[in-house]
Every structure is written in C-alpha cells, then in structure tokens.
C-alpha cells in the first residue's frame with residue numbers, strides 16, 4: 001500500500017477513526033479525509049477524491065427516517081460513483097456494508113442498494129470493489145444511544161445508570177480494531193471482480209449475556225477493584241471498551257494503606273486470573289516476613305534501598321541469602337514450603353515490589369509463621 005493515496009469517507013465515525021489509527025502505521029500512505037460537507041456537491045466531492053488510489057467508504061447513516069437512511073447510504077454511493085466518473089478515475093473502493101443487508105429493514109435495503117450501485121459501476125468501469133459485510137461493531141469512541149448496544153450499555157454503566165434490555169436477541173459482535181485490520185487487508189488486495197467478504201465477529205452473545213459481562217466489569221472496576229479475567233479476545237476488547245467510557249476522574253484509585261511499626265504496605269493491582277501486585281516500605285534494620293506458604297508463590301523485587309532476602313526449606317536445609325539492591329533490580333521468586341524474610345540492611349527506607357499468584361484473602365491467607373533464623 002505504500003505510496004498510495006487513500007480517501008476515507010465518514011472520517012469522524014469510530015470505525016473510520018480505527019482505520020486512521022491503523023493506517024498511521026503504514027509508511028508512505030497518504031490518508032485523505034472526506035468530510036461530510038464535501039457530499040453537498042458532486043464537483044466538490046470529485047475534487048477531494050482526485051488522485052486517490054483507493055476509497056474506504058465508511059460514511060453512512062444507520063438510524064433515522066427511511067429517507068435519511070436512504071440518502072445517507074444509497075444516495076451517497078450514487079454520489080461517490082458520479083464523482084469518480086467526473087474525475088475519470090477507477091479507485092479501489094472498499095465499502096462497509098452490514099449483516100442487516102438482507103433483513104428487509106430500511107437500513108438493510110439502503111445498504112444493499114448502495115452495494116448494487118457500486119457493483120454496477122465497478123462492472124461497467126473495471127474499478128475494483130470490495131464489499132465488507134460487518135456485524136455489530138464495538139470499541140472505544142463509539143457513540144452511545146445511537147446504533148451500538150455495547151456503547152449504550154458501557155456509557156450507562158460507567159455513569160452509574162441501569163441499561164435496559166429492549167430485545168434479548170443474539171447479536172454477533174466484532175471489535176473495531178479487527179474491522180480496521182480486515183478492511184486494511186482488503187484494501188491491500190484489490191479484487192479483479194466485485195468481492196463480497198463477510199467479516200466474522202469474535203463472539204455471538206445474547207443482549208442479556210452482554211449486559212451481565214459489562215455489569216461484572218463495572219463491579220470489578222468500581223467495587224472490587226480487580227481486573228477481571230481477560231483471557232479471551234472478546235473480554236479483553238470489551239473491557240478496554242468499557243474503561244474508555246469511564247469518566248477520567250474515576251480512573252484514580254487509592255489503595256488502602258496497611259501500616260505498622262515496620263513500614264507500610266499497599267495492594268495496587270489485583271487480577272482475577274493473575275494474583276496481585278503490591279509494594280511495601282520497610283524501615284532500616286527491620287525484617288518483614290518470617291513465614292512460608294504451602295500453595296502461593298511470590299516474587300520480590302527491591303526497587304530502592306538495600307536488602308537481604310533469606311529462604312530456608314521448612315523440612316530441613318540451609319539458609320540461602322540473596323543480597324539485592326534497588327540500583328540493579330532483580331526478582332527473587334520464593335518457592336512454597338520455604339520460610340522467608342526480607343531485611344532492610346541499608347540506612348534508608350526500603351521499597352519492595354511483590355507479585356503473588358493469589359489475591360490476598362484474610363480468611364485463607366496460606367501464611368504460616370516460622371522464623372528463618
């Protein structure tokens with residue numbers, strides 16, 4: 001795609017923004033944004049499109065009166081064709097259509113008619129045409145209360161409101177980043193004949209299942225302060241989408257301080273599947289620990305100060321010393337059934353970061369006192 005001029009219609013929409021984000025990484029590609037105002041006059045549109053190698057035609061109207069939906073889809077395709085004809089150009093057009101193209105709704109009919117207009121032009125002129133059929137797209141930046149249940153639910157939940165299930169049907173979802181990747185893939189491979197590509201979503205969920213997931217994200221973020229299980233692509237992208245709707249003022253988290261005469265301890269990052277990250281301060285000369293675990297593993301990393309970490313197998317064996325200092329951070333992993341402690345041997349406060357594979361549970365801490373030496 002290098003040295004190509006690529007026009008994007010509907011550039012303020014979130015799918016188009018996802019494409020712009022992705023195309024930024026392609027060196028030598030010039031992206032030309034076609035604003036809505038250009039569509040008022042075919043000659044102005046033609047001037048904007050002149051010299052373009054490809055057009056990512058993303059602009060469209062998804063909701064509105066029948067007339068608005070027709071004008072915003074079918075008539076736009078007609079204007080695109082006329083503008084290309086006025087320029088005598090045959091750019092590769094990548095058109096974003098919808099899985100609703102076959103459902104007979106005004107929107108579906110308008111999209112299908114737009115496809116047909118473009119296909120007829122492509123057939124007549126030899127211009128390459130790629131039609132991408134998209135399921136329900138979600139991602140950061142999608143306007144709530146418009147045409148995305150994910151955006152509407154995320155915005156409401158993040159604002160402390162309760163979304164309503166209007167129709168609990170199954171919906172196929174695709175993440176905007178995947179749409180951008182797939183559309184760029186089509187863009188890079190102009191077809192000889194009109195090509196219709198159905199973009200598969202990453203999951204199909206009932207609206208109630210989606211709401212349950214997002215409600216869990218809300219509770220884990222605002223109440224439990226824990227990162228949920230993000231192992232699946234759907235959950236990872238839905239979670240990042242949800243967080244993008246959270247007011248920036250709500251992104252500050254203040255952990256509880258657990259202080260005693262040894263220093264302070266803060267649990268900072270808790271992960272439903274990955275345990276927790278925490279850190280402590282330790283006063284000079286003070287020892288923390290002198291305990292072992294039967295199932296938990298921990299990693300220690302001194303970030304500032306000087307320390308000795310000592311381990312001893314509880315069923316017999318010598319004490320092992322690790323001298324560590326913040327000037328050259330190193331992780332020491334602590335095996336189970338090894339009693340251990342950390343001693344601040346420096347003259348200043350010690351700052352240590354820890355990871356444990358379990359979130360600390362006061363009712364079941366798996367921590368047993370046994371002095372190392």
Ligand SMILES: Cc1cn([C@H]2C[C@H](O)[C@@H](COP(=O)(O)OP(=O)(O)O[C@H]3O[C@@H](C)[C@H](O)[C@@H](O)[C@H]3O)O2)c(=O)[nH]c1=O
Nearest residue numbers: 062098099135136147148149152164165166167169207
């Ligand atoms: C917004 C919202 C939706 N819903 C339901 C209604 C629908 O059955 C389902 C999905 O609704 P939406 O995401 O609004 O839209 P949708 O799935 O009907 O349509 C979407 O699908 C794509 C294929 C189209 O191309 C897009 O343009 C988009 O409109 O969620 C609720 O129950 N509560 C709500 O608050």
